[in-house]
Amino acid sequence: MESPVLFVALLGGLLPALLWLTFWLLEDRCQPEPKRYLFLCFVAGAAGVYLALQLERLACSYLIAGGICPTHPPTLILFSWAAIEEVIKFGAAYLVALRLRVFDEPLDAVIYLVTAALGFSAFENALFLLTPLQDGEVLKSIITGDLRFIGATLLHSLSSATIGVALALAFYKGVAARRVAALVGLILAITLHTLFNFFILGSSGGATFWIFLCIWFGIVVLLFMTEQVKQPARDYC
Numbered sequence: 001m002e003s004p005v006l007f008v009a010l011l012g013g014l015l016p017a018l019l020w021l022t023f024w025l026l027e028d029r030c031q032p033e034p035k036r037y038l039f040l041c042f043v044a045g046a047a048g049v050y051l052a053l054q055l056e057r058l059a060c061s062y063l064i065a066g067g068i069c070p071t072h073p074p075t076l077i078l079f080s081w082a083a084i085e086e087v088i089k090f091g092a093a094y095l096v097a098l099r100l101r102v103f104d105e106p107l108d109a110v111i112y113l114v115t116a117a118l119g120f121s122a123f124e125n126a127l128f129l130l131t132p133l134q135d136g137e138v139l140k141s142i143i144t145g146d147l148r149f150i151g152a153t154l155l156h157s158l159s160s161a162t163i164g165v166a167l168a169l170a171f172y173k174g175v176a177a178r179r180v181a182a183l184v185g186l187i188l189a190i191t192l193h194t195l196f197n198f199f200i201l202g203s204s205g206g207a208t209f210w211i212f213l214c215i216w217f218g219i220v221v222l223l224f225m226t227e228q229v230k231q232p233a234r235d236y237c
Helices: 003-026 035-065 075-098 106-134 138-169 175-201 205-229 231-236
Strands: none
Touching: 003 106, 003 138, 035 075, 035 106, 075 106, 075 138, 075 175, 106 138, 106 205, 138 175, 138 205, 175 205
């Protein structure tokens, strides 16, 4: 593989993710998180792509070879892929930050989970860009990058932020409540991710617009909820 192609693919994957990350970090500008934990969350999320690919291949082989998923589009396969990715993103944020004392205010859950999700998205985007770039299809690469920026990157942010908001709302309610909130948030995230995959694969160009519009609406709702979560932190600004 030529190094310029790899560099462009990595740059094309990183830039959209870093732009969205900057936007989310502005939500936490009153009491920002330690940069090393944010960096580690991002890297852990990116590293999770490799594990996700391996597990998704195994899930696909098992479901198809076993005749469990004969339909098209393969709903059960899409569900398994969504579940794998959401669990890995949550696991990355949990291992790096959410189980430690650095998770000391409600909004932290949203910030760390979105950071891990954008790390995952950055490396995933780079992989999607590699093939058209290697084939010399620059226009296709640009279109792919735009769609990933609008759709998939936002989807990863939305689904992980859903878990973050659930955890934030249960922050002051004890360990048991946090665990329940994490489970509920994870179920909602997997559901959102599965629905996106199902409709985006089976949709026409016109329907894609409405799917992206729904994601944007979800982001707006989550931003509103984030504002409610971070209300006490404004006293420190």
